[in-house]
Amino acid sequence: MKDLSMHIMDILQNSTRAKATEITLEVLEDHAADTLTLIFKDNGCGMSPEMVEKVINPFFTTRKVGLGLPLLKQNTEMTGGSLDIQSEVGVGTVVTAIFGLTHIDRPPMGDLAGTLVLTISAYPDIRFLFHYKRDEEVDYLLDTNEIYEALDGMSINSPEIIEYLKEMVQENIQ
Numbered sequence: 001m002k003d004l005s006m007h008i009m010d011i012l013q014n015s016t017r018a019k020a021t022e023i024t025l026e027v028l029e030d031h032a033a034d035t036l037t038l039i040f041k042d043n044g045c046g047m048s049p050e051m052v053e054k055v056i057n058p059f060f061t062t063r064k065v066g067l068g069l070p071l072l073k074q075n076t077e078m079t080g081g082s083l084d085i086q087s088e089v090g091v092g093t094v095v096t097a098i099f100g101l102t103h104i105d106r107p108p109m110g111d112l113a114g115t116l117v118l119t120i121s122a123y124p125d126i127r128f129l130f131h132y133k134r135d136e137e138v139d140y141l142l143d144t145n146e147i148y149e150a151l152d153g154m155s156i157n158s159p160e161i162i163e164y165l166k167e168m169v170q171e172n173i174q
Helices: 004-017 049-055 068-078 112-120 143-149 159-173
Strands: 022-030 035-042 082-088 092-100 127-134 136-142
Touching: 004 022, 004 035, 004 068, 004 092, 004 112, 049 082, 068 082, 068 092, 082 112, 112 127, 127 143, 127 159, 136 143, 136 159
Parallel strands: 022 127
Antiparallel strands: 022 035, 035 092, 082 092, 127 136
């Protein structure tokens, strides 16, 4: 995958396929520690320990699981980072990907705002929480429950709303 936003979309899609009703994405930039951490949490169906081991194997695929997690693991490790998956059947899954922030092999972020808003608008029945933190400079939280309340019945899929949300996210994470 050419950028991190593609990895993010893939993992968010995994959560939707796992029937999650609430999905959290945290993006944490820590310049002092030289790390970029992506944390995905969902309350989907979860996985057994055996399945967790299989999903990071690039030679194992199902209709629901492809190469996204093995490629994410490879990209984290190329930057001196790591991938951790904690999951419990019937409870949900937490995927933590840590990258070397300034490492030359770290893929660029890509269109994070566009990816997030596209995913939110595609799944209006799922509550998404997005937390972006960069050192002490930026600390932004987006909660789709608050967005739907503010929309007061208007469709999130209107092009004007999608464009507004994308601009709002982009401005708040800059």
